Amino acid sequence: MLTRLKNAKDISIFESVGQKSRNPTHKGLLRESRVGPEMSPNSEFPITVTYRGHSEVEESPIRQPRISPDQDKWDSLCNKKESIELFEHVSLMTLDSIMKSAFSYESNCQTDNDNTYIRAVYELSLLTNMRIRTFPYHNNLIFHLSPHGFRFRRACRIAHLHTARVIDERKKLLQTEEVMEKLKQKRHPDFLDILLCAKDEKGQGLSDEDIRAEVDTFMFEGHDTTASGISWIFYCMAQHPEHQQKCREEIREVLGKRDSLEWEDLSKIPYTTMCIKESLRLYPPVPSVARELAKPITFHDGRCLPAGCIVSLNIYCMHRNPKVWKDPEVFDPHRFSAENSADRHSHAYVPFSAGPRNCIGQNFAMNELKVAVALALKRFVVLPDPSKPPLKLPQLILRSKNGIHVYLKKAS
Numbered sequence: 001m002l003t004r005l006k007n008a009k010d011i012s013i014f015e016s017v018g019q020k021s022r023n024p025t026h027k028g029l030l031r032e033s034r035v036g037p038e039m040s041p042n043s044e045f046p047i048t049v050t051y052r053g054h055s056e057v058e059e060s061p062i063r064q065p066r067i068s069p070d071q072d073k074w075d076s077l078c079n080k081k082e083s084i085e086l087f088e089h090v091s092l093m094t095l096d097s098i099m100k101s102a103f104s105y106e107s108n109c110q111t112d113n114d115n116t117y118i119r120a121v122y123e124l125s126l127l128t129n130m131r132i133r134t135f136p137y138h139n140n141l142i143f144h145l146s147p148h149g150f151r152f153r154r155a156c157r158i159a160h161l162h163t164a165r166v167i168d169e170r171k172k173l174l175q176t177e178e179v180m181e182k183l184k185q186k187r188h189p190d191f192l193d194i195l196l197c198a199k200d201e202k203g204q205g206l207s208d209e210d211i212r213a214e215v216d217t218f219m220f221e222g223h224d225t226t227a228s229g230i231s232w233i234f235y236c237m238a239q240h241p242e243h244q245q246k247c248r249e250e251i252r253e254v255l256g257k258r259d260s261l262e263w264e265d266l267s268k269i270p271y272t273t274m275c276i277k278e279s280l281r282l283y284p285p286v287p288s289v290a291r292e293l294a295k296p297i298t299f300h301d302g303r304c305l306p307a308g309c310i311v312s313l314n315i316y317c318m319h320r321n322p323k324v325w326k327d328p329e330v331f332d333p334h335r336f337s338a339e340n341s342a343d344r345h346s347h348a349y350v351p352f353s354a355g356p357r358n359c360i361g362q363n364f365a366m367n368e369l370k371v372a373v374a375l376a377l378k379r380f381v382v383l384p385d386p387s388k389p390p391l392k393l394p395q396l397i398l399r400s401k402n403g404i405h406v407y408l409k410k411a412s
C-alpha cells in the first residue's frame with residue numbers, strides 16, 4: 001500500500017519502537033547486531049558511553065574525525081582538461097577517515113590503491129548496490145550461484161580475515177596490564193577498545209563474531225554515507241559560486257594560515273554549516289528509511305496502519321515538501337538560520353533519521369563534513385561541468401548514475 005503523509009507530525013513512525021526494517025539484501029551484509037543499553041562497559045573502564053546509550057554526543061570514541069584530502073593527490077586533480085569524477089576519490093578519503101578515527105588504523109587508502117582490504121570493502125559496496133538493483137539477485141540462491149555472488153563471498157572472506165586480524169592484534173595488546181593501564185588513562189579510547197572492553201552485568205564480553213559484525217557495520221555505514229554527503233556538497237558549491245566564495249572567506253578568516261581545524265573551529269563556521277545542512281536537505285545521503293510498526297498507528301487525518309506493517313519513509317521527498325519548504329528546489333542556506341529554523345517541526349528535516357534507531361554517527365558525520373569542506377574550499381575552487389549533470393540514483397545511499405563531475409582549480 002502506498003500512503004502519502006503530508007503532515008510532519010505524522011512522521012511519529014520514527015518513534016515507533018518497532019524493528020528497523022532493512023532491504024533483505026542489506027541485512028546479509030550489515031548484520032543486525034547491536035551493543036544495546038543492557039551491555040554497558042566494564043565498570044572499571046573509565047568511559048560512560050555505551051554504543052546505543054545516547055551519551056555518544058560528548059563521549060564518542062570517534063568524536064574527532066581525522067579526515068583530510070591527500071594533498072598531492074588532490075593537487076594532481078587540479079586544472080585537468082576533463083572534469084573529474086568526485087565520488088570515488090571522496091569515498092577513499094572517508095574510508096581512510098573512519099579507519100583512522102574508529103580503529104586507529106592507518107590505511108593510506110587514498111594513495112595505496114593496492115590495499116587488499118580496501119579493495120574488498122570497495123567491491124562489497126559495489127556488489128551490494130548491484131544486488132539491490134538486480135531483482136533476481138534478491139533471491140539468496142540465485143545470488144549465491146551467480147558470478148557476482150562468488151565475487152561477493154570472496155570479498156567478504158578478505159574483509160573478515162582483515163578485521164579478525166586487527167581485532168586479534170588489539171586483543172593481544174590489551175592482555176598486558178601495562179597497556180590496559182594506559183588505556184584506562186586514555187581520554188578517548190577508540191571504537192575497537194570499547195567493543196573489546198564491553199561487559200554485561202554478568203561480566204560477559206562480546207563474542208568475536210559480534211565484535212566483527214559491529215566493526216563491519218561501522219565501516220560501511222561510516223564511509224559510504226559521508227562520501228555521498230561530501231560529494232553532493234561539492235556539487236552544490238560548484239553550482240552556487242556565490243555561496244562557495246562566502247564559505248571560503250569564512251573558513252580563511254577562522255583558519256588563517258593553518259591547514260587543520262581545531263575542535264573549537266567547528267562552531268565558528270556557521271555559514272558553511274548552513275550550506276552543508278541545505279545540501280543534506282536537497283541531497284540526503286540516505287534517501288529513505290523503513291520501519292516495521294510495533295503497534296498500530298493513527299495519523300492526523302484519521303487513516304491508520306496495523307502493527308506489523310513495513311513503512312518506508314522517503315526522506316528525499318519530505319525534504320522537498322512545498323508545504324514545509326518554500327521554493328523547495330532552490331538552494332538557500334538561510335533556511336537553516338536560527339530564526340528560520342525556529343518554527344519548523346523537528347521531523348521535517350531528518351537526514352540522519354530520528355527516534356530510537358536514528359544515525360549513531362551523526363555528530364561525527366557533521367564534524368567530518370565540516371572538516372572536509374573547510375579544508376577543501378580553503379585550497380580549491382570547485383567548478384561545475386554543465387555537460388555532465390548528475391543523474392540521481394537513490395540506492396541505499398543517494399548516488400549519481402553517471403558520477404558527480406566537477407573541475408578543480410587551486411584557490412588564489
Ligand code: HEM
Binds near residue numbers: 360
Ligand atoms: C552524512 C553522513 C551520514 C548520514 C546522512 C547518515 C544517515 C543515517 C541514517 C538515515 C540512518 C538510518 C537510521 C534509521 O533507519 O532510522 C543511519 C544509521 C546508522 N548510521 Fe549513519 N549516517 C551518516 C554517517 C554515519 C557515520 C559517519 C557513522 C559511523 C561513524 C554512522 C553510523 C551509523 C550506524 C551504526 C547506523 C545504524 C544505527 C542502528 O541501526 O541503530 N553513520 N545513518
